[in-house]
Amino acid sequence: MKITIEGASPEFERKLLDLLAEHRRELTVAVDTEWNADRAARYLRTLPSSARSFLEEVVKGKGYADAAALRDLFGSLRGPTIALSRAIPRGVKAGWWPEGIAAPVQAVYDPANPSWQRAIGYSMDKAVLSVFIDALWDVFGNGPGDPRAHMDPEQLAEVMIREDAEALRREEEREARPGHPPAIRWADTDDVPSALDILDGEDQ
Template sequence: MRIIIEDAPEDLALEIAALIGRHASHESVTLNADWTVPRAEMLLRDLPTTAGRLIREAVLGDGWAAAERLRGADGSGSLRGRSGAITKAITRGTVAGRWPDGMPSPVQAQYDPDVPSYQRTVGYRMADDLVTVFRAAMDRIDRKV
């Protein structure tokens, strides 16, 4: 049997998947590992300020967060740990059952291709489809604050 649930609230879909899993021991229940607005909102709320700012800058930059904006006015701020904090928050969300295993990071570091040695991040890229999802999540958060 195949059951497809579309456009249902995230919490309802998780409850239905858990119910099916309890009653059909031989069936496998999988959830897609795509970012949705509720998932993105939960991630943003679970991030430290600096990591959240990285995602916000990527959204505000239509998919690009330039390193110089993240490093501060004098350009000396470190970007260390920001993407790691996102990875840890994604892992916490998986363990807590907020989303399935295998959720990708919404941002990826970009490096200067002309520098073959030590790579300093020049910015972070976010896929176009994720910009829309995370923008909606930011709007929800900003309305509730």
């Protein structure tokens, strides 16, 4: 028997995992350890600002940020990286995601110098990157790329209406300036802009 449960509360998920643990010898259990929109949003909300900014730099770099550049921005990376790491077990304890989920940001070490354990960069898997790009827009209203790509149809329609109204307002202000020529208008039967709008006041 295979059962798929979606939309469960953290409390329900915790109780279900406890129940499965009791019967683990009888069952084959596959736990979803992938990042999704809800988990990413919860993760971001738990982070202090420095750790969230650190993660955003990795996202802005399309899944990679050079450690030297990050040190220029943050100084010591110990604080942000510890906060990123500690958020994982805290979320497991709260029931926000299962044990075994991978940290979204991973340290990258120099393969040519394995004994030197100082990170040369920080990376994010492509699938995880896509989830966190959406989460940054959804939770904080900012992120890389075009925000319209992260809007539902109603939100997009509202934005377009506001932009059209703003464009009309700017055009009306422009035409109201002293000495500014009026915008070219079209008569109902014209195939070209009305000549009067172009030649008004000129000798013909």
